[in-house]
Amino acid sequence: MVVDSQPRQALVRRVTGLARSTPGRLSLIVVVLVVASLASGWLTTWSVNRQERALEDLATRSEPLAHAAQEVYRALQDADATAASAFLSGGLEPSELRERYEADVAQAQAALSVATATSPELTATLAAQLPVYTGLIETARTNNRQGFPVGAAYLREASGLMRTQLLPAAQELYRAETDRVARAQDEASFPWGSVAVALAFVIALVLTQRYLTRKTNRLLNVGLLVATGAAALSLLWMTTVSVLVMNDVADSRAASQKVDVLAQARIATLTARGEETLTLVARGAGQTYEKNFVEVSERLEGLLDQASKLDDTAAVDEAMKQFRQWQQVHQRIREADDAGQYTEAVSLIGSPYFDSLDQALVRGIGEARQDFSDEVAVARVSLSGTAVGVLVLAVVGAAGAAMGLWQRLKEYR
Amino acid sequence: MRRLALAAVLLLGACASGPAPSEVVPRSAPAPQPANASTVSAAPSSQANPPPSCDATASLRPGALPQPGQMPDGSTMARIAQRGRLIAGVDQNSYLMGFRNSFTGEIEGFDVDVARQIAKAVFGDEKKVQFKVVTAAERIPMLQSGAVDVVVRTMTITCDRLEDVDFSQVYYQAGQRVLVRRNSGITGVEGLADKRVCVASGSTSLNNVVNRAKTTVSVPNWTDCLVMLQQGQTDAISTDDTILAGLAAQDPYTEVVGSRFTDESYGVGVPKGQEDLVRFVNGVLERMRTDGTWRGIYLRWLTPLGPAPTPPVARYRD
Numbered sequence: 212m213v214v215d216s217q218p219r220q221a222l223v224r225r226v227t228g229l230a231r232s233t234p235g236r237l238s239l240i241v242v243v244l245v246v247a248s249l250a251s252g253w254l255t256t257w258s259v260n261r262q263e264r265a266l267e268d269l270a271t272r273s274e275p276l277a278h279a280a281q282e283v284y285r286a287l288q289d290a291d292a293t294a295a296s297a298f299l300s301g302g303l304e305p306s307e308l309r310e311r312y313e314a315d316v317a318q319a320q321a322a323l324s325v326a327t328a329t330s331p332e333l334t335a336t337l338a339a340q341l342p343v344y345t346g347l348i349e350t351a352r353t354n355n356r357q358g359f360p361v362g363a364a365y366l367r368e369a370s371g372l373m374r375t376q377l378l379p380a381a382q383e384l385y386r387a388e389t390d391r392v393a394r395a396q397d398e399a400s401f402p403w404g405s406v407a408v409a410l411a412f413v414i415a416l417v418l419t420q421r422y423l424t425r426k427t428n429r430l431l432n433v434g435l436l437v438a439t440g441a442a443a444l445s446l447l448w449m450t451t452v453s454v455l456v457m458n459d460v461a462d463s464r465a466a467s468q469k470v471d472v473l474a475q476a477r478i479a480t481l482t483a484r485g486e487e488t489l490t491l492v493a494r495g496a497g498q499t500y501e502k503n504f505v506e507v508s509e510r511l512e513g514l515l516d517q518a519s520k521l522d523d524t525a526a527v528d529e530a531m532k533q534f535r536q537w538q539q540v541h542q543r544i545r546e547a548d549d550a551g552q553y554t555e556a557v558s559l560i561g562s563p564y565f566d567s568l569d570q571a572l573v574r575g576i577g578e579a580r581q582d583f584s585d586e587v588a589v590a591r592v593s594l595s596g597t598a599v600g601v602l603v604l605a606v607v608g609a610a611g612a613a614m615g616l617w618q619r620l621k622e623y624r
Numbered sequence: 625m626r627r628l629a630l631a632a633v634l635l636l637g638a639c640a641s642g643p644a645p646s647e648v649v650p651r652s653a654p655a656p657q658p659a660n661a662s663t664v665s666a667a668p669s670s671q672a673n674p675p676p677s678c679d680a681t682a683s684l685r686p687g688a689l690p691q692p693g694q695m696p697d698g699s700t701m702a703r704i705a706q707r708g709r710l711i712a713g714v715d716q717n718s719y720l721m722g723f724r725n726s727f728t729g730e731i732e733g734f735d736v737d738v739a740r741q742i743a744k745a746v747f748g749d750e751k752k753v754q755f756k757v758v759t760a761a762e763r764i765p766m767l768q769s770g771a772v773d774v775v776v777r778t779m780t781i782t783c784d785r786l787e788d789v790d791f792s793q794v795y796y797q798a799g800q801r802v803l804v805r806r807n808s809g810i811t812g813v814e815g816l817a818d819k820r821v822c823v824a825s826g827s828t829s830l831n832n833v834v835n836r837a838k839t840t841v842s843v844p845n846w847t848d849c850l851v852m853l854q855q856g857q858t859d860a861i862s863t864d865d866t867i868l869a870g871l872a873a874q875d876p877y878t879e880v881v882g883s884r885f886t887d888e889s890y891g892v893g894v895p896k897g898q899e900d901l902v903r904f905v906n907g908v909l910e911r912m913r914t915d916g917t918w919r920g921i922y923l924r925w926l927t928p929l930g931p932a933p934t935p936p937v938a939r940y941r942d
Contacts, residue, residue, distance in 0.1 A: 301729025339651040347656060359874040360716065360723040361854075364658065364847035371659035494716060494724075494731070494757040551709050551754030557729070 233426060234623040237616055240419055244612040248442065251405075251412045252605020255449055258402035259598045262456060265398035266594065269463070270587045273395045276329055277388035277467075278580065281474045282322035283337065284381040288478060290315035291373045292485035294348050298355065298366055299492050299557060316345055326384060329391065333384045340376050344369055363492075370489070389471060396464055399590070401457045402449070409446040416442055416612070427619055434615020441608040445601050452597050459590035465521070466583035470576055472518045476530070477572040479511040484565050487541060491548065491557055501545070508538065518575065526575035533568035540564055655855060658848035664823075664830065664840040678783040681889050682941035683793040684899055686907030692748030700901040704773055705746055712739035713758040713772035713893075717845040719870030720925045721778050731755045734866070734925040738795060738892070738909075739776040741917060745908045759844050761826025764788050767895045774905065775893035778867060780828045790898065791891035792905040794936040795918075798864040799884025800832055803871055805853065810860060812882025819859040822849035829863035832886050837862075850874060864888045869928045889936070910938060 228235065293312040297304035319341065327334045347369035354362030416439040423432055486504035490497035515534060519527045540562045548556040695701035704710055714736055715722035722733040736755070743753035758766050763775045767789045778798070781791045804810045810819065813836055821837035823830045824846050834840045841858055843849055850871045852858040861871065868880045892905050912918040913935040922932045 299729075302727050335651045339653040343653050343656060354874070355726045357874075358726050360719050360726075361847045361850045361871075361874050362726065363717065363724065364845060364851045367848070368656055368658050368851055372656045375659075494755065496757045496759060496762065551711070553754075554729075 234620055237620050237623075240422075241613055241616045241620075244415070244419065244438070244616070245609045247412050247415060248438065248605050248609035248612060251408050251442075252445070252602050252608070254408055255402075255405045255445065255601045255605075256598045258405040259449070259452075259594060259601065262399045262402070262453075263591070263594050263598070265395045266456075266460075266587055266591045269392065269395045269399070270584065270591065272329075273388070273392040274467070274580070274583060274587075276326055277385070277392050278470075279322040279325040280330075280381070280385040280388040281478075283319055283326060284378065284385055284478055285474075285481060286315045286319035286322060287341075287373065287377050287381055288481040288485065290319065291370055292481055292488055294351075294366065295370065295485060295488045295492055296560075298351070298363065299488055299560075301557075303356075304352070312348075316341070326388065330384055330387050333380055333387065336380045337377060337384070340372065340380075344372050344377060347372065385474075389467070392467055393464075396460050396467075399456060399460045401453050406446070406450055406453065409442065409449060412608075413439065413442045413446055416608075419612075419616075423616075423619060427622075432615040432619070434611045434613070434618065436611075436615070438608040438611030438615065441604040441611060445604040445608070448597065448604075449601060452593050455593045456590045459586045459593070463583050463586040463590070466579050466586060469518065469521050469579040470583065472514055472521060473527075473572055473576045473579060476511055476514040476518060477569065477576065479507050479514060480534075480565070480568055480572065483507040483511060487544070488560065491544075491553075491560060494553070504541070508541075522579075524575060524578060526571050526578060530568055530571035530575060533564050533571055537562070537564035537568055655857070657855075657857060658843045658845075658851055660825075661841055661843045661848070661852070662825075664825075664834055664842050676783045676787070678786060679939075679941060680781045680783050680786060680791075681794050681891075682939045683791060683891070683906055684902045685940040685942050686903045686910055689745060689904070689907040689911065692745060695746065696900075699904075700773075700898045701746055701904055708752065710739070710743040710746060710753045710774070711772045712742070712753055712755055713763060713766050713775040713777055714739060714755050715777045715845075716755075716757045717847040718778060718867050719847075719873055720928070721866055721870060722776075723870070731757070734796070734921055735776040735778060737921045737924070738912075739774065741912055742774060742776075742892070742905055742908050745904070745911075759826070760824045761844070763826070763893060767893050770895060773894075773901070777893075778864060778888075778890055779893050780864075780888040781891040782828060785893075789896050790894045790902050792894065792902055793909055793938040793940070794889040794891055795909050795912075796866070796890040797933075797936045798866045798888040798890060800829055800863060800886040800888060801865045801868055801880050801884055802882050803853070803861040803863075803868045803878055803880050804859065806877055806879050808859065810881060813862065813885050814882075816860055816862070820857075821860045821862050822852050822858040823861070823863060824849065827863065828886075828888065833862045846871060850878075853878065865929060866926065869926070873928055906938070906940075913938070 290312055293308055293315060297308040297312065300308065323334055323337055323341070347365050351362045351365035351369060354365060416435060420432060420435050420439065423435065424430060483504050486500045486507060490500040490504065493500060511534065515527065515531050519531065540559055544556045544559045547553075547559060690696060690701070693705070695705045714731060715733075716724040716731050718733065720733055722731060722735040724730070725732050739753055739755070740750035744750040746752070756766070756772050758772070758775065758777060760777075763777060763779055764785065766772045767775055779785075779791075781794065785791070802810065802813055802816065810816065813833070816833070816837040818838050820839045820841060821833055822841045822843060823833055825842040825844060830840070830842060837860075841852065843852065846861070846863065846867050849858065849861040853861055854875065861868065865880065865884065872878050872880055892909075894901050894905065912921075918935045919932050
C-alpha cells in the first residue's frame with residue numbers, strides 16, 4: 212500500500228507544481244478548454260439528436276398509432292350501432308347499412324394491425340374477440356332472415372360483448388397511444404442541461420481571455436477570440452432552435468389536445484347514436500338506453516364546448532349546430548315513441564343530422580391533425596443541420612483555444 | 625495452461641444453447657354469454673315463506689260489455705278511451721305468443737291478439753293499442769307504476785302475484801315442460817338432477833325448477849336461453865309448453881320432452897284495485913270464448929302445440 216501511494220503522490224506533486232508556474236497553468240487551461248469544448252459540443256449534439264428522434268417518432272409513429280387506435284374504437288362502436296339499426300329497419304336489412312357495417316369491421320381490422328406494433332397485449336385481446344363478435348352478428352342475421360326472434364337475442368349478446376370486452380380494450384389502447392404521444396412531446400422539450408453547459412463554456416472562455424490579458428498585457432488573443440465566437444454562436448444557435456422547437460412542440464400539444472377532444476366527441480356521438488337506436492329496438496323497455504343517451508349527450512355537448520374554446524373553427528361550429536338539430540329530432544323521436552307512434556319514431560331516426568355531425572367532426576379532426584403534422588414538420592426543419600453545425604463549431608472552438616494558448620506558451624520557451 | 629483454457633472454451637461452446645424456439649400462443653377468447661346471465665343457487669326469497677293460499681284463478685264476474693266508444697263515465701276504460709290508445713305490456717321474444725315479426729317489424733302472437741281484442745272492445749278498432757315490451761321480471765313493476773294498462777305476456781296467475789296486481793279470468797291453460805337437444809337422453813324433468821337448466825328471471829318456471837336441477841342459470845329473456853342451449857352452455861330449458869313450442873320452432877335440433885309437471889293458468893294482468901277493468905277484460909274474454917275468436921287466434925298461432933283445445937272454463941268469485 213505504501214509503495215502504491217508513492218507514484219500517485221508524485222503525480223499530484225507534478226500537477227500542483229505545474230499549476231504554480233504560469234506556463235504550467237496555461238498548459239492545464241489548454242487541456243481543460245479543449246476537453247470542455249468537445250464535451251459541450253458532444254452533449255449538445257446528443258440532446259439535439261434526442262429531440263430529432265422524438266420529433267421523428269411523433270411524426271411517423273406515435274401520432275399515426277394514436278390515430279389508428281382511435282379508428283379502432285370508432286369503427287367498432289359504429290359497427291355495433293349500425294348492426295342495431297339494420298335490425299331495427301324490419302324486413303331485410305338495407306344494403307347501405309350492411310355495407311357500412313362491413314366497412315367498419317374492415318377498418319377496425321386494418322387499424323388494429325397498425326396498432327399491434329406498440330401494444331401487442333391489448334391488440335391481441337381485440338383480435339381474439341372481434342371474430343367472435345362478427346360471428347354472433349352473422350348468427351343474428353341468419354335467424355332474423357328466417358323470422359326467428361332468437362336473432363334479436365344473438366344481437367343483444369353481440370352488443371353485450373362489444374360493450375363489456377371490445378370497447379373497453381379499444382379505449383385502453385387509445386389511452387396508451389395518446390400517452391405515448393405526450394411522452395414523445397416531453398422528450399422534444401427545451402434542453403436546459405446542454406444550454407447551461409454551453410453557457411458555462413462561453414463564460415470559461417471569457418474568463419481565460421481576461422486572465423491572459425492580465426498576465427501577458429496583450430489586449431486580444433485571436434485564437435481564443437475565435438473559440439469564444441464559435442462557442443457563443445453555438446450557444447445562440449442551439450438556444451434559438453430550442454426556443455423555436457419548444458414553441459412548435461407546444462403548438463403540437465395544443466393540436467393533439469384538439470384532436471383528442473374532437474375524437475372523444477366523435478366517439479360520444481356514435482355512442483349516443485347507438486343508445487338512441489337501442490331505445491327503439493327495446494320498444495318500451497329501453498329506459499336504461501335513453502338514460503345513457505341523455506348522459507352521453509351531455510358529455511358530448513361539454514366536449515364540443517371545450518373544442519370551440521380551444522379553437523373555434525368552422526368545423527366545430529358546424530358540429531355544434533348539427534348537434535343541436537339532432538337533439539331536437541331526438542326529442543321528437545321520444546315524443547312519437549312515448550305517444551305510441553312507433554313507426555313515426557323509427558322513420559325519424561333516419562334524419563341526416565347525426566351523419567352531418569359526424570362528418571363535421573371528421574373534418575375538425577382532419578384539420579387538427581394537419582396542424583399537428585405542420586408543427587412537427589416545422590420543428591424538424593429548424594433542427595436540421597444543428598447537430599452537425601454544433602459539432603463543427605465545437606471542433607473550431609477547441610482548435611482556436613488550443614492555438615491561441617499555444618502562441619502564449621511558446622513565449623515562455 | 626493455454627491449451628487447457630482453449631479446451632475449456634471449446635467445451636463450453638459445445639454445451640451452450642440458444643433460447644427455445646418461440647411458440648405462437650393463441651389468445652383464448654372466453655365464450656360469450658347473454659348479457660346479465662347469472663347462476664341461481666336457491667329459490668328466490670318468495671319461496672322461503674310459503675305463498676299465501678287462495679283461490680287464485682277465480683276472478684270477478686263481468687257485467688254486460690259497453691259498446692265500443694261508449695265507456696262508462698269515470699271508469700278506467702273511459703280514461704283509456706280518452707287517451708286514444710290502450711297501452712299493453714307484451715313480449716317480443718316469445719315466438720308464437722308475443723314476438724317481433726322481423727319482416728314487418730310489428731309485434732305479433734297469441735298474447736298480442738288477445739291485447740288487440742281488448743283494444744277493439746274499447747275503441748272498436750284493434751289497431752288502437754301501443755305495445756310496450758316488458759321482460760318477465762318487469763311485468764309487476766310496470767303495472768304498479770301505471771306504465772301499462774294491462775299485461776298480456778304468458779303471465780301465470782299465482783296467489784303471490786295477486787298480492788301486488790289483479791288478474792282476469794284464465795285465458796290460456798299452459799303447463800311447464802322441458803326443452804332439450806334431440807338425442808340428449810333427457811326424457812323429462814326427472815332427468816335434470818345432474819344438468820344445467822336455463823330459465824328467465826322473474827318467471828314462475830324458475831321456482832318450479834331450481835330445486836330439481838343441478839345448476840340453474842337465469843337470463844332476461846327466453847330467447848337468451850335458446851342462445852345458451854345452442855352455444856352448449858346449458859343442457860335444457862324448462863318453462864311453459866307455449867314458450868317451449870315457440871323456441872322449438874326456431875331450432876329443429878331441439879325437442880320438447882316429458883309431460884306437464886305444473887299447471888300455469890295465464891291471466892291478463894291489471895293494476896291492483898282496478899276492478900272495473902278486470903270485469904271489462906273478463907267480458908271481452910267471455911265473448912272471445914263464445915263467438916269463436918279464441919279458437920281462431922289459437923289456430924293462427926298455436927297449432928304446433930296440437931289441435932285447438934276447448935278454451936279454459938271461467939271461474940268467478942263475484
